[in-house]
Amino acid sequence: MFSTLFAPDTGEYLIAGYIVVTLVVGLYITSLVIRWKNALQAFRLYTQEFDGE
Amino acid sequence: MRSKPRLLIALDILSAVMILTAAGLVFFYAPVEKLMGAVQKVFYFHVATAWVGMLGFSAAALAGVFYLREGKERWDIVGVSAVEISLVFFLAAIVLGSIWARPIWNTWWTWDPRLTTAAIVELIYGAYMLLRSGVDDPDRRARFSAVYALFGFISVPLTFISIRLLRTIHPVVIGSAEAASQGGFNMDASMQITFFFSLAAFSIFFADLLWHRIRLGELNSAVETLRVETNQEGI
Numbered sequence: 001m002f003s004t005l006f007a008p009d010t011g012e013y014l015i016a017g018y019i020v021v022t023l024v025v026g027l028y029i030t031s032l033v034i035r036w037k038n039a040l041q042a043f044r045l046y047t048q049e050f051d052g053e
Numbered sequence: 054m055r056s057k058p059r060l061l062i063a064l065d066i067l068s069a070v071m072i073l074t075a076a077g078l079v080f081f082y083a084p085v086e087k088l089m090g091a092v093q094k095v096f097y098f099h100v101a102t103a104w105v106g107m108l109g110f111s112a113a114a115l116a117g118v119f120y121l122r123e124g125k126e127r128w129d130i131v132g133v134s135a136v137e138i139s140l141v142f143f144l145a146a147i148v149l150g151s152i153w154a155r156p157i158w159n160t161w162w163t164w165d166p167r168l169t170t171a172a173i174v175e176l177i178y179g180a181y182m183l184l185r186s187g188v189d190d191p192d193r194r195a196r197f198s199a200v201y202a203l204f205g206f207i208s209v210p211l212t213f214i215s216i217r218l219l220r221t222i223h224p225v226v227i228g229s230a231e232a233a234s235q236g237g238f239n240m241d242a243s244m245q246i247t248f249f250f251s252l253a254a255f256s257i258f259f260a261d262l263l264w265h266r267i268r269l270g271e272l273n274s275a276v277e278t279l280r281v282e283t284n285q286e287g288i
Contacts (some may be wrong), residue, residue: 007085010092010156017095017152018076021102021145024209028141039272046279 061264071254075101075247083247086238093238095153096226097247101255103146103171105207108259109139114206115125117199120179129195130270131263132202133185138262140178142255147171158222167223170212177205179237 077099086093112135120128151161163170181201183259188194216223226240240248 007087007090009155010090013092013152013156014094017092017149018098020148020152021098024141024145024148028138030174032262032269036265036269036272038124039269039276042276043272043279046283048277 057268061261061268062265064257064261068258070252071158071250071257075251075254078206078250080248084241089157089238092153095149097251098255099146099149099153100226100248101251102142102149104252105255105259106139106143106146106174107213108256109135109142109204109263110174110209112263113139113202114116114209117202119208120199126191126195126274127271129191129198130267130274132198133182134263134270136178136181136202138259138266140175140182143171143175143178147175163222165223166215166219166221167212169237170208170215174208174212177208181205213288 075097079094083094083097085091113132116132116135119125120132147168150171154163155161173274181198184201185194185198188197215221216225224238226238
C-alpha cells in the first residue's frame, strides 16, 4: 500500500498563498506611496504659504 | 524635506532582490515534501511573515521604553511604524497558515492554542491603532501608545511558546513537537537554506519598510506642525 503513495496535488493552495502575500504586501506598499505623496503635497502647500508671507 | 538617502535606495534594491531570490528558492530550489505536496512550501513565507510580525511588535515595545525614558516624538513614530508594518505581515502569516491548514488539517481554522494566541495578538495591535486614532493630544497619545505597546508585547512571547508548552496540533519545525501536532516535517539541507534565506530576506524587507514608514511619520509630523502654525497665524 505504502509503495503507491505519492505527494498530493496541493499546488493550488501554494499559488493561492503566494498570491495572498503579494496582494497584502503590495497593497501596503501602495498605501505607503499614496500617503507619502499626499503628505508631501500638503508639506509643499504649507511651506509655499509661509514663503509667500 | 530631505531627499531619499542613498542607503535607503540601496536597501530598497537589496530587499527587492532578496525577496525575489527567496521566492525563486521556494518555487525552484526547495524540494516538494512527500506527504503534504507543494502546499508545504507555504511554510517558508508563513514563518518569515510571522517573524516580521514579532520583530515589529518587539521593536514597538523597545520604542515604547525609549519614549517613556526620553519623551522624544521620534520614538513614538518608530513605535507606530513598527506596529503598522507588523500588523500587515502578521495578518499575512495568519492567512497563509489558514491556506496551509485547509488541505493538511482539513479545515481553514481551528481554535488551537497557537491560532488563538496569534489571533489575539493581531486584535491587540489592531486595537492599538484604533485607540491611537481616538486620542487627539500628541503627547498623551504617544505616552498611551508606549505603555500599551509594552503591555501588548506580553502576548508576543506567549504566542511563540504556545506550541511548545500547550497541547496543540500546530507543528513545531525547529525543536521538539507536541505528540498531537499534525503537518510537521524534517528539514533537509535545501529546505534549511530556503528557510533561513527567507527569514533574512524578510528581516531586511522589514528594515526597509520601517525606514520608509518612519520617514512618512516624520513628514506627517512636520505637516501637522506647519498646519498648527498656519492656523495660529490666521488667528
